[in-house]
Amino acid sequence: MTPPPAIEPRRIVIAGGGIAALETVMALHDLGQGRFDLTLVAPDDTFRLRPMTVAVAFSTGQVTDVPLRDVSTRFGVRLVRAAVEAVDADARRVRCSNGDEVGYDLLVLATGARAVAAYDDALTFSDRDLVALARLLDDVEQGLCSSVAVVVPPSGTWSLPAYELALAIARHASDAGVADMPVHLVTPEPTPLAIFGTAGAEATRQLRRDASIQLHTDSFASVERDGRITMMPGGRRITVARVVALPRIEGRAIKGVPADDNGFVPTDDHGRVVGAEHIYAAGDGTNFPVKQGGLATQQADAAARHIAASAGAAVDPVPFRPVMRGMLLTGAKPRFLRSEPAGGRGEPRVTDSALWWPPVKVFGRYLSRWLADEQGIAPSPDGEEHVAIDVELGPDREAAPLALQPLDPDRGRAGGGA
Numbered sequence: 580m581t582p583p584p585a586i587e588p589r590r591i592v593i594a595g596g597g598i599a600a601l602e603t604v605m606a607l608h609d610l611g612q613g614r615f616d617l618t619l620v621a622p623d624d625t626f627r628l629r630p631m632t633v634a635v636a637f638s639t640g641q642v643t644d645v646p647l648r649d650v651s652t653r654f655g656v657r658l659v660r661a662a663v664e665a666v667d668a669d670a671r672r673v674r675c676s677n678g679d680e681v682g683y684d685l686l687v688l689a690t691g692a693r694a695v696a697a698y699d700d701a702l703t704f705s706d707r708d709l710v711a712l713a714r715l716l717d718d719v720e721q722g723l724c725s726s727v728a729v730v731v732p733p734s735g736t737w738s739l740p741a742y743e744l745a746l747a748i749a750r751h752a753s754d755a756g757v758a759d760m761p762v763h764l765v766t767p768e769p770t771p772l773a774i775f776g777t778a779g780a781e782a783t784r785q786l787r788r789d790a791s792i793q794l795h796t797d798s799f800a801s802v803e804r805d806g807r808i809t810m811m812p813g814g815r816r817i818t819v820a821r822v823v824a825l826p827r828i829e830g831r832a833i834k835g836v837p838a839d840d841n842g843f844v845p846t847d848d849h850g851r852v853v854g855a856e857h858i859y860a861a862g863d864g865t866n867f868p869v870k871q872g873g874l875a876t877q878q879a880d881a882a883a884r885h886i887a888a889s890a891g892a893a894v895d896p897v898p899f900r901p902v903m904r905g906m907l908l909t910g911a912k913p914r915f916l917r918s919e920p921a922g923g924r925g926e927p928r929v930t931d932s933a934l935w936w937p938p939v940k941v942f943g944r945y946l947s948r949w950l951a952d953e954q955g956i957a958p959s960p961d962g963e964e965h966v967a968i969d970v971e972l973g974p975d976r977e978a979a980p981l982a983l984q985p986l987d988p989d990r991g992r993a994g995g996g997a
């Protein structure tokens with residue numbers, strides 16, 4: 580019998596305590612067969628599944644925090660509770676906010692992005708301020724709010740929560756017997772959930788009919804005081820009682836690490852940071868234009884495979900090839916849509932069965948199973964009410980992934996529109 584390949588023990592520091600960081604830890608633990616010496620440097624005690632924020636709006640779920648101690652115990656990771664402040668790439672050391680210096684053979688940056696308010700005169704939808712969201716929904720239920728607009732800002736943010744939020748608000752109004760309260764959704768996307776191509780439009784079509792949401796696509800909003808919204812191009816105006824906006828996101832440049840003008844870290848297909856030795860990055864903090872939890876796990880897996888292969892493990896270093904998986908919480912019965920690559924013109928296929936397993940909102944090869952099997956975190960808020968969409972981005976996207984425009988995927992496509 581051939582002995583299994585010897586895996587070089589490596590000191591690997593992972594910076595971050597979110598989706599990409601945890602997927603990296605779990606993938607390295609598995610692929611490295613427990614031979615890697617792993618350290619997680621994260622400022623918080625807990626991991627928060629932020630995409631579940633919107634479940635609060637549906638009153639069917641909650642944002643669950645998982646202690647990072649559980650990850651540390653289960654996967655043999657040392658925890659340093661601090662933020663990475665600077666990286667000395669030559670000395671292979673990170674400097675932490677608690678004054679510690681931690682040496683590494685390889686560093687994986689998974690520090691995410693910063694969500695900042697896109698408009699001064701709107702409520703910003705964020706997992707940090709669930710009280711404000713709950714207050715808005717209370718007002719809707721009590722008839723204290725005559726109309727609401729949900730706004731997707733022009734910067735390339737993940738738009739799906741805006742649709743969920745609009746549906747949740749409309750549902751709260753109708754459940755409370757507040758008849759015909761106008762709910763507007765204002766988005767720069769040319770079609771609803773444009774990143775998912777025809778499947779996105781299909782997923783939202785019937786819902787909009789049922790929930791009577793007024794959709795304003797191709798609209799770049801400016802929000803003024805007293806709920807006045809002007810949409811460009813064209814200058815159409817609406818005035819609503821309340822405005823909720825998704826945040827825009829900015830990179831978190833770390834001293835000593837290459838970053839673009841917006842603070843995002845440039846990476847190659849295997850997650851290696853361009854212009855730095857021995858450093859990888861995954862997730863929202865990289866310069867991949869679509870910021871989404873599922874993609875963050877796929878980037879983490881690609882980086883972990885490359886690290887494991889380079890340490891001698893018998894795995895192929897498969898590059899990052901994005902597959903978009905979206906779960907739209909709807910308050911209706913579950914539907915599953917599989918589509919051709921985003922921007923394609925074919926009809927999406929509707930299937931009865933789950934498109935990925937476990938059918939969670941953020942699917943990560945390791946993270947989802949761990950959350951479901953070992954943390955008992957429910958697959959979807961009540962296990963039922965969602966539309967799931969599965970789209971490969973297609974060969975031209977693979978050739979030019981950085982050209983992808985998250986809110987308008989046809990723009991920037993080779994041979995595509997302006």
Ligand SMILES: Cc1cc2nc3c(=O)[nH]c(=O)nc-3n(C[C@H](O)[C@H](O)[C@H](O)COP(=O)(O)OP(=O)(O)OC[C@H]3O[C@@H](n4cnc5c(N)ncnc54)[C@H](O)[C@@H]3O)c2cc1C
Pocket residue numbers: 594595596597598599600620621622623629630631632633661662663664689690691692694704705706737739740831833861862863864870871872873874875906940941
């Ligand atoms: C309201 C909302 C709804 C969403 N809905 C969906 C959805 O339905 N589906 C989906 O796929 N995605 C969704 N997303 C996007 C998804 O949450 C992100 O894409 C995902 O969290 C990115 O993972 P990440 O690990 O890169 O970053 P994060 O999850 O943001 O984690 C970053 C981590 O790094 C830590 N950190 C920050 N700075 C440092 C530092 N200097 N040193 C060490 N650690 C640091 C942070 O504390 C945090 O633990 C949603 C996002 C929001 C805000």
